Structure formats: structure tokens, C-alpha cells
Amino acid sequence: MDTISFFPPHEGMSLSDLADLCGAELDDPSFAERRVTGVAPLSGAGADEITFANSRKSLPDLKKSRAGAVFVSANNSVHAPEGVAVLVTEAPQTAFALAAAQLVPCSMQPMVLGGETGVVSTGAHVDPDARLEPGVTVAFGAVIGAGSEIGAGTVIAAGAAVGPGCRIGRNCHIGHGVSIQHALIGSGVIIHPGARIGQDGFGYAPGPKGLLKIPQIGRVIIQDDVEIGANTTIDRGALDDTVIGEGTKIDNLVQIGHNVRIGRHCVLVAQVGVAGSATIGNGVMIGGAAGVNGHVTIGDGVQLAAMSGAATDIPAGARWGGQPARPMRGFLRDAADANARAFGKEKRQKGDGKK
Numbered sequence: 001m002d003t004i005s006f007f008p009p010h011e012g013m014s015l016s017d018l019a020d021l022c023g024a025e026l027d028d029p030s031f032a033e034r035r036v037t038g039v040a041p042l043s044g045a046g047a048d049e050i051t052f053a054n055s056r057k058s059l060p061d062l063k064k065s066r067a068g069a070v071f072v073s074a075n076n077s078v079h080a081p082e083g084v085a086v087l088v089t090e091a092p093q094t095a096f097a098l099a100a101a102q103l104v105p106c107s108m109q110p111m112v113l114g115g116e117t118g119v120v121s122t123g124a125h126v127d128p129d130a131r132l133e134p135g136v137t138v139a140f141g142a143v144i145g146a147g148s149e150i151g152a153g154t155v156i157a158a159g160a161a162v163g164p165g166c167r168i169g170r171n172c173h174i175g176h177g178v179s180i181q182h183a184l185i186g187s188g189v190i191i192h193p194g195a196r197i198g199q200d201g202f203g204y205a206p207g208p209k210g211l212l213k214i215p216q217i218g219r220v221i222i223q224d225d226v227e228i229g230a231n232t233t234i235d236r237g238a239l240d241d242t243v244i245g246e247g248t249k250i251d252n253l254v255q256i257g258h259n260v261r262i263g264r265h266c267v268l269v270a271q272v273g274v275a276g277s278a279t280i281g282n283g284v285m286i287g288g289a290a291g292v293n294g295h296v297t298i299g300d301g302v303q304l305a306a307m308s309g310a311a312t313d314i315p316a317g318a319r320w321g322g323q324p325a326r327p328m329r330g331f332l333r334d335a336a337d338a339n340a341r342a343f344g345k346e347k348r349q350k351g352d353g354k355k
Contacts, residue, residue, distance in 0.1 A: 009037040009048075010103040015069055015085055018050070021102060022095035024087035027077060031085035036068045039100045045070075050087075050103070052096035053079075071095040110173050110190065112137060112155055124156075133170070151187060163198070169224070182236045186224035192252070194231040197222070201235035201242075201258025201276060214238060216258060223247075229254065229270070238276075245282065257294065269306070281316065290325075305331070 012035035045067035123140035151170030163181030200216035218237020229252035245264035263282035275294035287306030305321030
């Protein structure tokens, strides 16, 4: 198969400039003027590319690397082969991310497929009562409802729909097939293809003839610099609002129920489910496929392990895991005990078989 890259190479940056940009120290000053034009994984980086080694698990690949340069911690720098420039930093992955943003800038925003930027396609429908600042891109097949307001530099991709009265800030990207309704969105927000924002929440009450639908009349408020993954759903509030705090990053296939409040700079990994009226503090990290029960409070800085179930409140700064979630030390002890019992049972069964 032909080698095809969708991201063109950079004209190049010197390692001295990259070191200054990323707060790293170039181990051998003789490499200061070496230029790199791209980024690559440690195992496949070439002489004009930069990479990183983040842990001792990376050492086998680091020892065989042919990269032009590598970000690495001081402890692991001695393992870099001769000829590979070493940029020493306490946070190799963070330094690499900063370098990659400079060397592959077009990867930092979703692509605009077809048409020019800053132009409203003749194949889009923009209601006459909508207000678009100069420089808004509206691609073919997109729909902008009456009374909506969209800020300069924002892209509404093909097939996206923005409902009546919504507000979207500046320099946002609303991906292909996204639907937005009953929502106020800040600036610098990225919403990836297929996401659903602001549909009614899941609310019913028992009635004499079955379930009665409870009207959902709240909003979704998404603050600045939030990123929302593909096919994620965020329900609008029932009576109050659903709120996603500034700088929070939400992965693909996440479900956020009505009236949920998520703080600033949180991370929610794929397939997380957050039930209605849960409150999540600032700087919380929730691993993949974890669940958060309705009406519980997750304190600031909590780390919740993948595939855990948070059924009760979790205090600030705690690390919990398991089903149901509990402090990590107890969870790991229980897991070790369960493994030991399983191993003992297997050993006994093998012994019985020999008899």
C-alpha cells in the first residue's frame, strides 16, 4: 500500500527553538541547528521527525530509535542511541504535544470538507432571522434556525443543524451531522461529527395509563474551549440547565443526562454515562465505560477508574474504582483477594484431576 499522509510536512524547526518552546533542555548543544519537520511514534520516527519516550516501558523502542530527536526524562536519557538528539524534560508527553501543535498545526482542528472557509454555501439553509458574524463558514446541507447567533471564525460543517435561538461563540467547529438545540455554546468549542446536543432528557412519571412524559424545558450551556467527541449526547435540563465547564474534554460515545453539571477541565473517556442531576467538580478524570449515578456529587480532582460505578458521593481528591466504586486501596485489595481465591480454586481442581 502506498504511504499516504493527510498532514503535510512542516517547513521545519530547529531543535533549539523547539526546546525553548517546550521548556526542554537540549542535552547536546551540537544538535541545536538540527531541524525536524514532523512527528512520529517512537518505533517509527525518522531522521527528520521528533518523538517521545514517556516511561520505562518505552525503553526497548528508545534504544532502537532512528528519530531526529526525542523528548525524554533525565533518568531515561542515557538510553537514547548515538546520533539521536535528546531533549530532557520532566513531562515528555506534554512537551511532545506542544511540539506537535507547531509542526502539524492542521491536525489541531477538524477539517472543513469541501467549499471555502468564511463562506455560506448556497446549498445551506440559513434562516433570515439568524445572525452570523463575518467569517462564519456554513457548509453544504447545514441548517441554521431562526434567531440563532454564530460568532466569527466558526465552522458549521456539512449536514449540521443549529436550532432556533441557539448561541455559538467564535472560532468553534461544529462537525458533520451534529444537531444542536436549546443550547448556549462558548468560544473555541469543538464538537465532533454525529454529536447530539440539547435534545430532551429522559424523564417520565407514572400515570393511570402508563408513563407520562415530563416536559424538559431547560438548556445546555457549554463553556469556552470544551471538546465533545463523536456521537456523544448531552441532554438539556428538565427545569434547570445542563452545564459543561470551561476546558472540559469529553470523548466519543459519552452520555450526559439532564441537569448534570460538570466542572472545569474535566476528562470523560469513551462510553462514560452520567445520569441526571449528577454534579461533577473541577479537574475530575473518569475512565472509560464508568457510570455515575443520578444526584450524586463527585468532588474536585477525583479520579474514577475505568468500568467503575459511582453509586454514592465521592470526596474531593479521592481515587476510587470498582463496582460499586470505593477507595482505590480497598478496590485493589479486594481484586487481589479475588484473584488469589480463583488461583487457589484452579490449583485444587488440577490437583483433584491428577488423583
